[in-house]
Amino acid sequence: MAKQMPKRNLEKVGLSVTGACVALVTLVVVALIFMVAQRGLSTFFKDGVSIAEFFTSTRWNLAMTNEETGLPFTGALPLIVTSFAVTIFSTVIAVPIAIGAAIYVVEISPKFGQKYFQPLIELLVGIPSVVFGLIGFHVIVRAVRVIFNVELGLGILPGSIVLALMILPTITTLSIDALRAVPQSYREGSLALGYTRWQTIWHVVLKSATPSLMTAVILGMTRAFGETLAVRMVIGGVETMPTSLLDSASTITTTLTTSMAVYATGSVQNDALWTLGLLLMGMSLIFIMIIHLIGAKGAKARG
Amino acid sequence: MLAFDCSRRQFLGLAGGLAAFAGLGLAGCGGTTAPAGSTAADAALTGTVTYDGASSFQALVEAAAEQFMNDNPDVSITGSGNGSGTGLTAVADGTVNIGNSDVFAETKLEADQAATLVDHEVAVVGMGPVVSLNVTVDDLTLEQLAGIFSGQITNWSEVGGEDAEIHVLNRKAGSGTRATFEAAVFGADVPDFAGEAELDKSGDVQTQLGSTDNAISYLDFSHFDDTKFKAIKVGGVEPTSENVTDNSFPIWATEHMYCQEDADEVTKAFLEYMLSDDVQGSLVEEQGFIPVSQMTVVKDAEGNVTEK
C-alpha cells in the first residue's frame, strides 16, 4: 500500500489529471468567448450604440463625439469592408499559385517535391509575421510606389500581397496533403482511358480533391482575416471607406492594434473595440463551421 | 454511471482549474507588492517604475531615467512611447506607474479618472508643420494649415507652391502631438479628416516624410531633422524654442508626467528627480526641450494662454 497505490486508484489519478487539463483548456476557451462576447455586446446594450449604425455607418472616429447621440463615431463598415477586401484579394493571388505548386510536386515531380520543395515551403511557414511586414514595408511598398506611380504606396494592394505570401505555405501544404490523399487507382484508371496527364489532373484528381482543397483555402482565409501586424505595417491605418486599392485603409485587426491601449477599459470607445474583437472571433468561428460543413458533405458524398 | 462519473470529474477539473488561476493571481499580487514594501526600509531606493505615453518626449524621460538609475542601482525604470492617450489610460488603469502626455489628462480621460492623477510638468516643446524636401513653400499661416489639414486645400499651388497634390500624413487619434497641433490650428472645432495615412509614432512620421514627395505632417522640435525634411515657418515665425517661450510661435505643448495620487516611493522619487535641477538645468535643453521655468506664458487645459 505504502509502496504502490492500488491499480484502481492509479487509474483514477490518470483520468483526473488528464481530465483536469482538458477541462482547464475548455474552461479558458469558454471564459474567453464569454468575456469577448460580454464586452463586445455591451457596446450595444450598455452604451446604447445602434447595431444597425455599427454595421452600416461608414464613419469610424473614436476620438470625436457625435453631437446627436453623444457617442463616438462607431461605423465599422469601412473596417469590415477592408478586412474582407484584403482577405479575398490575398486568396485570389495565393490560391492559383499554391494549388499549381501542389499539383506540380504531387503529380509531376514527387521526388523533387519531397526533397526540396516541401522543406522550403515549411521554412516559409516559420517566418514570423513581423518579418513579412518588414519586407512588405521596405520592398513591396516601394515597388508599388514605382510601378503605380503613387506617393505613399500604402493600402489594400500591398496588404493583400503580403498576406498572399503569408497564406501561401498554409494553402500549399494542405493542398499537397489533399492531392496525395486521392487514391492512386483514380489516376491509373484515367490514364488507362487514354487521357493525358493534365486531363487526368484537371478532371479526376482536382475534382475528387475539391472538398479538401476548399478546406485548405478556407484555412488560409482564416489566417489572412486574423493577421494583424504584417498588415498594419503596410496598410496605412486610415479608418475611412477604401475607394481604391492604393489608398490607405484600415482592417479590423489594424484598428485594434493601434487603438486598443488608448482607451480605458469600460469606456464606450473600448467597448466598441471589443465589438470588433467579437466580430473577428465570430468570423473565425464561421470559417470553422464552413470547414466542418465541407467535411460532412465530403463524407456524405463518399457514402 | 459512467456519464455521471465523467461529469463529476469534469467538475473537479473545473474547480482545479479555477483554483490554479486563483493561486496564480495571489502569487501575482505578492510579486508586485513586494518592492513597494521593501522601500519602507528607506536608505537605498529599490523598486520598479514603468511608464508609457507620448513618443515626443520619451527620449528625455529615458535619458533622465538613465541618470537616475546610475545614482540608484536597485531601481529599474522602463517604458515605451505608444502615444499620450495610451499613457494616460495606462496610468489611470494602473498598468504603468507614470503616464507621459503632451496634453492635459482632462482632455483624454473622464473627469473622475483624471482627478485621481497628479500632474508634473517637466518641459515644454514646440511643435511645427514639416514638409518634404521638394516642397518650395516655407511659410504657412494658421488658416492655410487649417485648410490643408481639413482637406479643403489639396494642392500646393493654392498656398504659393508648385502645382502638386498635397499628401497629408497624420498621426493616430491617440497622439498628443496631433491633439496639440489640432488644438492650435483649429481650436475646439476639429474636423473629421484622416489624411492619407495615420502613423503610430513620431519616428514613423520622420521615415515616411523622408521618403515621400509633396507631403506635409507635424512633429515636435526634438524630432526635426534637416536632412530628411524641412520645418516651415508659421505665420512668418521661425519654429525655434525662443519663439515658443513667449507664445509668438503658437503651436507648443507642455509635457506632463502623471502618476496616481498614492504612487509608491520610487515613482515619486523619480518624478521629483525629473523636476530637479539635475534634469531641468541641463538635460531638458540638451534633448531639445524648453524648461518650464523659461516660459513667460502658461497654457491651461482649455488651451487658453495667459501671461505668467
Added chain:
Amino acid sequence: MANATSVTTATSGAHAPEQEGRIRRSMRNDKLATGILAAIVAIVMLIVVAMVAYILFQGIGMLFQPGFLTEASRSNGTEGGIAYQLFDSFYLLILTLIISLPISLFGAVFLVEYAPDGPVTKIASTAIETLSSLPSIVVGMFGFLMFSVNFGWGYSLISGAIALTMFNIPILTRVITQALEDVPSSQRDACLAMGLTRWETTLHVLIPAAMPAIVTGVVLSAGRVFGEAAALLFTSGMSSPARLNFFSLNFASPTCAWNIFRPGESLAVHIYKIYGEGSPEAQHIVWGTAAVLMICVLLFNVLSRIAGKALARRMTAE
C-alpha cells in the same frame, strides 16, 4: 476551359482525322500545363529563397557589430543592442513551454486514451479547435484584460507567457494527439493484457514510443511561438527593463532577469516597435533583429528534424 470541351467531344467518337487533331491539341495542352506548373514552383521557390537571403543579407552585418548581441537597447530601441530582447524571447518561450507542455500532453492523453465518445470529448475538441483558429490579436486582448488588468499583473512576462500558451496549446495538442495515435495499437493491447493500467501504459510505453514525434512537434511549435508578436503587444508589453541582473536570485526584484512579473519585449515585438523609425541606426537594428529572429527560427526548424531523427534512431536501436 478549352480542355473540357475537347475531352467531352473526344470521347463521343468523332471522325478519325478530327480526333487526331484533338489528341495533338491535348498533348500540347499537357505540355503547356506542365510548363506553367513548373514555372509556378520555380517562382515560389525563388520568392522563398530571395526573402530569406534578403533578410540575412540586410541584417547579417549587424551580428558582427560589437555590442549588438550583448548590449541593452537605448533611446526606445533605436540605439544600442538587443541583448535583453533576445533573452526575453527565449525566457518567454521557456515559460510558455513549461505551462503549455504538460497541459497539452495530458490533454492529448485524455483525448486519445481516456476520452469516452460523447459530448464531453466533443466539447473539448471543439474548444481546442476554436482556440487554434482565433486570431492572435483576440488572444492578446483577452490576455490584456484578464491578466494585465483584472489580475493586476500589468505588462509582465507571465501575462505574455499565458497568452502564448493559449496560442500554443492547440498546436501542441494536435501534434501529440497525432503522435499517440500513431503508436501501434498492438503495443497498447499488449500492456493492457499484462495487467498494466491505462495510466501506466501511457506513462511507460505510449509516451516514450511517441517521443520522437512529440519532440519534433514541440520544437516546431517553439519556432511559431518565438516569432509571435500580436498576442504580446498588450500582455508582456513593448519594452524591456533598461538593466537586468542575471545573477540576482531575488525573484521579486524588478532588475532580476528571472522575475516573471517584470515587463519584457520579444524580438518580434521589438521589430514591430521600431520598424518605422527613420534613423539609419534604427534601420540597421531592425534588420539585424530580423536576421537574428530568422536564424533562430531556422535553427528550430533544423533542430526539430535532427532531434526527431536522432531520437527515433535511438528508440529503434534499443
